[in-house]
Amino acid sequence: MNYRRNFYENSTLDRAAHLREDEDWYRQTIVSIETRILPVWRSQSFVSGVEGPDLAHLTGEDLGQLDHEAAFLGLVDDTPYFAMDFSRHEDPGLSAHGEFHDLRAVGPQMTANQGALAAYARGILHWHRRHQFCGRCGWPTVSVWAGHKRNCSNPDCNLDHFPRTDPAVIMLIHDDQNRVLMARHPNWAEGLHSVLAGFVEPCESLEQAVAREVYEEAGIRITDIRYHSSQPWPFPSNIMLGFTARALKTDLTLDPNELAEACWMTPEELRNSPENETFSLPRPDSISRVLIEDWIHRH
DSSP states (O other): OOSSOOTTOOSSOBOOGGGTTOHHHHHHHTTOTTOEEEEEETTEEEEEOSSSOEEOOEEGGGGTTOOOOEEEEEEETTEEEEEEEOTTOSSOSOTTTOEEEEHHHHGGGSOHHHHHHHHHHHHHHHHHHHTSBOTTTOOBEEEEGGGTEEEESOTTTOOEEOOOOEEEEEEEEEOTTOOEEEEEOTTSOTTBOBOEEEEOOTTOOHHHHHHHHHHHHHOOOEEEEEEEEEEEETTTTEEEEEEEEEESOOOOOOOTTTOSEEEEEOHHHHHTOOOSSSOBOOOTTSHHHHHHHHHHHHO
């Protein structure tokens, strides 16, 4: 069992996929006073609150005649939640209800379920913005299935487009003494260290991706590849697949384009890390932090 749950998961949302194709239900529900609308503006989430960010919302009644791209997220305690994109406006005009902020800044301060709803809204609306035109014929696409499918408007094409998620592997590599490989990417802030990660390539298993990325970045072979957990990561549209693996050797050969520095650290050294400009761990809402904290907890 994991040390703690990954952030941006949601245990309370019923996605209610059976409602997506019910157009009458959609038309009635989207304008209901009971409906919760989560606005997104240029990938920023809508929040309110004085002491800390709370996920803010509109109701269907607030929308009036507005016609924006929307997607049904699901039901929370039978209350419908939708995401709606306000990105085409320079000023969305919603300041009376809340403010727009980068989810990467405010997400870790939200409750887990609020953060997960905000992530879902951000992720699915990003997909809509990136699939306005058909990849096969170039004609405009239209949103159907309550925002969970886009259909090519060309009657001779009629291709369906579905929301996509890009898989990436992220792996905690340890040696026979339970030391963990910690590394810093050249573009990261000074001192920030994390575990290794990379995208899964076409026709590649997850285990192959783990082994390939570790060898490409750190020059070591691994074994005992074990799945840990996964995390939705809507920055912009990833699913992070977490693993642990054991190194067959500890002598590193770094790819300077991928890693600026790397080192082996004991659980005790990680536990007592000062968290300053010399060394710091990943952000608390990331699966990389969960992998590290889980390892510390177990050892």
